[in-house]
Amino acid sequence: MAMRIPYRKFVNQLLEQLDSMYGFAIMLSRTREEAEDLVQQTCMKAIENASRCNGQGNFKAWLFTILKNAWLNRVRELSSHPNIPFDEFHLPAFAFVLPQEDEALQISAALASLPLEQREIIVLRDMEGFTYDEIASILECPPGTVMSRLHRARAQLRKLLEGALR
């Protein structure tokens, strides 16, 4: 198991993406504790699989794919929990915690209240700037569906923010 890129470079690249990974993780899980766990798991997986990373291609997309898979595993774990219904466990924390006073907070609350499929695609495209091909790869969906999913997500967001945006 030999790394193809220098270890320090690998770590620096990973740390550069920490805020982005955390932003995506919190948008998926909607709680800080879950998001921190997801980022830690992603970093662990990344270093375990560093030999597969040759420094070519999109490093950030590779990390986001790991993170997304870690989240899917967590969802499966939560869904199989006999006492915590998945949809109840993932309450829209932002909606309750943040005061709804300014536009940014309203956007945060609206984003947090979107269904997972819409939340994740908006974060990937509109906040993290991934291309449609990269999004298709991270979400493991056909490239042709990215645009329509994104369209639905933005339409829903616009509906939620109706009147809030000047």
Next chain:
Amino acid sequence: VKPEAACADYQIQVTGYLDGELPAPAKSQLENHLASCETCRQYWLQEKVILERLRHHPRIAASTDLRSGIEARFSIAAPMATMLRSRIFIPASALILLVAIGIASWAMHDARADRTSQFTKLAVETHLRRVNHQLPLEVISSSPEIVSNWFSGKINFHLELPRHPKDSLYTEKYALEGARLVDFNGEYGAGVSYRMEDQLITLVVFPSTAVMPGGGDRVVSGKLIFHLQDQKGFHVITWADHGLTYALVSNLEERGQQSCMVCHHQNSEPRLSLLSR
């Protein structure tokens, strides 16, 4: 194709157009359409506004704890990685690397458990100081409305205390005394004081983004998981609900479940079942 159907298709394409992902022929068709269709042009402008806001939406940064924890983890792993790169002692160094990562993970897990434990400790200390008359209330009122409103603007979350009809079974059994701010790692939360059967009950509330409940016996009641433990002779119940984490401290009978009455006033009290320690 009906005009509305054509517009619906064009509006999906607006998404790709704004993202620079629309192939050239489709792009040119859409531009022609936008030049002649006011509805779709309005749609394009609205989506553009949303997109602008999202692109400039403030990012949530990883906490310093998380960053430093991960940096520490990688600095532990660095010498092992050097050995791996040199392809010497590969099996041994791989094992050491995994052990190092495991130790660092355990340390991170410990930090989280520490925060939960500090939160429980804070709730017990607050209660103890209230019992000993060492901690005055900042708002004194038996009105849930007044106390809830007092917190508005002082804490970074919305807290609405339960309101029961006057002269109900529950208002006879317990009384709200008032509240104060409570500090946890530099963040303000709510400390609410109730009295029941001459016993004091303290409720401490923080956003779940600051701390999660844990420790003690896990008890499931409906959709919630409660953590029951005893500290300094008091019963402590912690749980999370709707984005907030609660700690209820009392000296009431059983393990303090009776104190749940301050919020849960259904005629049939929830049945608690012990899961695990």
